[in-house]
Amino acid sequence: MIELSDVRFRWHRDAPLVLDIPAFEVRAGERVFLEGPSGSGKTTLLNILGGVTVPETGHVTVNDVRLGDLSGAGRDRFRADHIGFVFQMFNLIPYLSPMDNVILPCRFSQRRKAAAQQRSESVKNEARRLLRHMNLDAHKVAARPASAFSTGQQQRIAVARALIGAPPLVIADEPTSALDHAVRATFMDLMFEEVTTTDAALLFVSHDSRLATRFDRQVTLADINGATA
Amino acid sequence: MTTLAAIINISLCSLINRRLTVFLTVFAIALSVMLLLGVEKVRQDAKLSFANTISGTDLIVGARSGSIQLLLYSVFRIGNATNNISWRSYQAVAARKDVKWTIPISLGDSHRGFRVMGTSETYFKHYSYGQSRQLKFRNGKPFEDVFETVLGAEVARNLGYSIGDKIVIAHGLGTAGFAKHDDKPFTVSGILEHTGTPVDRTVHVSVEGITAIHVDWKDGSRVPGMSMDAEAVRKMDLTPRSITAFMVGLNSRLSAFRVLREINNFRREPLLAILPGVALQELWGLMGTAEAALGAVAILVVAGGLLGMLTMMLASLNERRREMAILRAIGARPLHIGAMFLIEALFIAALGCLLGLVLLYSAMVILQPVVETQLGLFIPIDMPQLREWLILGLVLVSGALASIIPALLAYRRSLADGMTVRI
Numbered sequence: 001m002i003e004l005s006d007v008r009f010r011w012h013r014d015a016p017l018v019l020d021i022p023a024f025e026v027r028a029g030e031r032v033f034l035e036g037p038s039g040s041g042k043t044t045l046l047n048i049l050g051g052v053t054v055p056e057t058g059h060v061t062v063n064d065v066r067l068g069d070l071s072g073a074g075r076d077r078f079r080a081d082h083i084g085f086v087f088q089m090f091n092l093i094p095y096l097s098p099m100d101n102v103i104l105p106c107r108f109s110q111r112r113k114a115a116a117q118q119r120s121e122s123v124k125n126e127a128r129r130l131l132r133h134m135n136l137d138a139h140k141v142a143a144r145p146a147s148a149f150s151t152g153q154q155q156r157i158a159v160a161r162a163l164i165g166a167p168p169l170v171i172a173d174e175p176t177s178a179l180d181h182a183v184r185a186t187f188m189d190l191m192f193e194e195v196t197t198t199d200a201a202l203l204f205v206s207h208d209s210r211l212a213t214r215f216d217r218q219v220t221l222a223d224i225n226g227a228t229a
Numbered sequence: 230m231t232t233l234a235a236i237i238n239i240s241l242c243s244l245i246n247r248r249l250t251v252f253l254t255v256f257a258i259a260l261s262v263m264l265l266l267g268v269e270k271v272r273q274d275a276k277l278s279f280a281n282t283i284s285g286t287d288l289i290v291g292a293r294s295g296s297i298q299l300l301l302y303s304v305f306r307i308g309n310a311t312n313n314i315s316w317r318s319y320q321a322v323a324a325r326k327d328v329k330w331t332i333p334i335s336l337g338d339s340h341r342g343f344r345v346m347g348t349s350e351t352y353f354k355h356y357s358y359g360q361s362r363q364l365k366f367r368n369g370k371p372f373e374d375v376f377e378t379v380l381g382a383e384v385a386r387n388l389g390y391s392i393g394d395k396i397v398i399a400h401g402l403g404t405a406g407f408a409k410h411d412d413k414p415f416t417v418s419g420i421l422e423h424t425g426t427p428v429d430r431t432v433h434v435s436v437e438g439i440t441a442i443h444v445d446w447k448d449g450s451r452v453p454g455m456s457m458d459a460e461a462v463r464k465m466d467l468t469p470r471s472i473t474a475f476m477v478g479l480n481s482r483l484s485a486f487r488v489l490r491e492i493n494n495f496r497r498e499p500l501l502a503i504l505p506g507v508a509l510q511e512l513w514g515l516m517g518t519a520e521a522a523l524g525a526v527a528i529l530v531v532a533g534g535l536l537g538m539l540t541m542m543l544a545s546l547n548e549r550r551r552e553m554a555i556l557r558a559i560g561a562r563p564l565h566i567g568a569m570f571l572i573e574a575l576f577i578a579a580l581g582c583l584l585g586l587v588l589l590y591s592a593m594v595i596l597q598p599v600v601e602t603q604l605g606l607f608i609p610i611d612m613p614q615l616r617e618w619l620i621l622g623l624v625l626v627s628g629a630l631a632s633i634i635p636a637l638l639a640y641r642r643s644l645a646d647g648m649t650v651r652i
Contacts, residue, residue, distance in 0.1 A: 052557060073562055080560020093239070093552055095246030107235030108560035145246075161559070 001169055001201040002026040002049060007058035008227075009044060018044050019055070020226035024219070028168065031195070031202040033212040036221030042205050045221070046173055049203070050083060051075030063168050080109040084162030084200070086191075088174040091158030094147035098136065098157045101146050102127040102164055112165020119166070130160035134190050152183040159191050166198040173205045188214060236565050239556070240572040247545065251577060254538045258581025261534035262624055263588040265527040266617055270589070272520055273616075274608045276513065279305070282426040283505050285357040286332075287485050290314070290322060290492055291474035293499040297515065300508040303334055303474040306344045306427045310336065313471035318498045322477065327484045330355045332476040335439045335469065338398050338410075343384045345398050345432045347439035347472070353379070355478055358426050368392050369419030375438050375463055377418035383429035383601065385420045392417055396432070398442060408451070410442040413459045425607035437467035477502075531624060535631045538577050542570060542635040546642070553643045567640035571632050578628025582621045586613070 004024040010017045018041045026032050036042050047053035048060055051067045052075075060067045063082050067075055084105070092101045106113035106123045113123055120126035131141065134156035146154060155175055162170050172191070176184045188211065195202050204215065212218040244251050283304050291299040292312035301307040323331040332355060335347030353371045357363050369392045372379055380390055390396065394417045400408040415434060423429055441462045445452055479485055485504060492502035553566050593610050601607050613621070 050558065073564075076557075076560055076562045079558075085558040087558070091555065093242075093555055095242050096239070100242075104235070104556075105559045107238075108232055 001028045003061040005059050007055045009055045017227035021224050024224050029199045031215045033215035033218045034205045040221050050079050081111040084167040084170045086158045086162045086172040086175040089178045092146035098141045102161045115165040134160050151178050163194050170200045171203045240569045254541050255580045257537045258534040259584035261530040262585025265531050266589050268523050268527045281359045286476045287479040288477040288502045290502045293501045296503040296508045297512050310473045316469050329480045330478040333436050333472045334474045335436050336473045340398050340432045347436040365422040366419050367422045372418050375441050376415050378415040379419040379433040381429040381431045382423040413442045436469045440467040440469045539631045554646050563640045563643045566643040567636040570636035570639050574628050574632030578625050
């Protein structure tokens with residue numbers, strides 16, 4: 001699903017390398033826990049995987065597509081079609097309802113819209129199903145803006161949004177760091193359940209190594225990134 | 230729903246979320262649009278109203294002064310004459326072979342704030358306005374008796390007069406005429422149809438009537454010990470000695486310049502003859518600078534409104550970086566982010582234009598009767614004309630152009646921030 005070879009990145013020519021990854025791979029359906037302290041280049045790596053940032057050298061292949069071969073607009077389209085993101089916090093557009101937030105990726109991706117329709121007849125039905133699955137009553141949450149919900153609820157809505165239209169890759173950037181222990185466990189259960197259902201690959205970035213046991217594989221960024229060695 | 234529809238939807242939701250600041254911005258633009266369109270409308274309609282006041286009159290003749298002054302007091306009842314002209318001179322011009330008709334004008338008195346004009350029955354026959362429209366009577370008929378009067382539509386409506394009512398003319402002008410000709414009241418014989426010209430605000434009497442009420446007056450006050458009742462005056466020779474001005478209709482317009490020159494060289498008395506159209510053009514020339522200044526102020530106010538919008542958008546840019554990052558993460562291109570700002574600006578400007586139109590027409594509905602009564606200016610309430618639509622279009626385009634700055638900044642920031650923002 002993800003294949004990095006000889007990827008190097010620095011912010012400008014005279015700056016030190018931020019990333020120097022000779023090889024890194026995530027297989028289809030695999031759940032990988034990527035660990036690394038703050039400032040180790042995690043966010044930069046996610047931007048490269050999403051096609052927002054272009055590496056100085058090397059190749060990034062996602063779902064058998066080499067991102068370097070795509071134009072800027074092509075990478076944006078590819079990201080919309082194939083990758084679902086969940087961030088640490090502030091995942092939602094505050095003035096849209098949870099339902100509108102969840103269906104947002106389908107506005108930018110015909111592929112995900114078609115997949116959502118195929119699964120639940122309509123995009124809205126699929127959004128309701130995902131929200132229900134995240135223990136949120138779609139009817140109850142419909143009238144309020146996303147900003148009216150607790151952090152835990154917002155993170156669950158963000159997972160529903162990342163998963164709508166069954167993208168083959170889900171990238172989660174420290175999604176549990178703002179959650180307390182009890183909510184975190186429920187959140188992880190629900191996310192795993194849905195990722196398993198869609199058979200999506202999951203790249204879970206965190207510095208909380210206690211969560212690592214639930215994953216197929218644990219990778220420490222420092223081990224694959226020569227720049228931090 | 231297409232991507233563009235999604236972007237529009239997000240933009241509108243974002244505007245609703247910031248409704249207070251957005252409303253204030255829209256309101257500022259609406260006020261400026263109202264001012265700009267209002268200035269334009271008053272400018273155009275005032276010109277039209279002035280141009281429509283007189284038609285078919287070839288020359289206006291008065292005492293030698295300025296052509297604009299003569300036009301203003303004789304046709305628009307604005308200002309006063311510096312001098313009168315003699316009745317003999319008037320008759321000499323009226324008797325010319327090339328003169329088809331004349332209308333004498335005698336001004337100087339008033340009735341409850343409305344000017345009284347002494348004239349003759351030829352006024353109702355030959356005076357025309359707009360596209361050669363003649364005066365029509367809503368009720369009654371022209372004056373026949375010395376002490377009969379014909380009221381303009383606005384005078385009758387405003388003061389609630391009808392046929393047969395008696396009115397008293399005051400000496401001099403102004404709403405509080407202390408010296409009144411109350412011993413010689415006039416009976417309303419007719420009320421004219423509404424014309425949208427100063428005729429509506431005029432009390433018309435015969436020139437003989439003007440002479441009659443001044444028989445026992447001298448230098449602006451009643452001659453002590455000399456009082457003549459209406460019946461006694463009626464038997465006198467009431468041919469006036471002087472009048473204020475007169476209008477002239479010629480047999481052929483081709484002779485206008487020759488007659489004009491000859492009247493201006495009239496030996497017996499210094500007279501001034503003017504062509505109404507030429508004097509009107511002079512008036513526009515005089516007003517041009519004031520018009521341009523007023524227009525410039527209105528344009529600056531619109532620019533101020535649009536600058537307010539630009540400030541609001543720039544101020545919101547930083548707090549919306551997370552929103553932009555989220556949109557980038559789900560596949561929005563930087564171009565989409567820029568388009569959001571453009572759409573928001575267009576929507577604000579369009580709402581401002583729409584609200585501005587509503588405010589303008591509301592103000593017109595409320596102020597139209599007041600303006601007509603107080604200024605004698607008839608502002609018709611009609612659909613916006615092509616020029617006004619063009620102005621609105623220009624405001625929209627200016628709004629879109631102003632939004633290019635925040636749109637470009639948003640575009641660049643979303644490129645730099647990517648999917649994650651650390652604020």
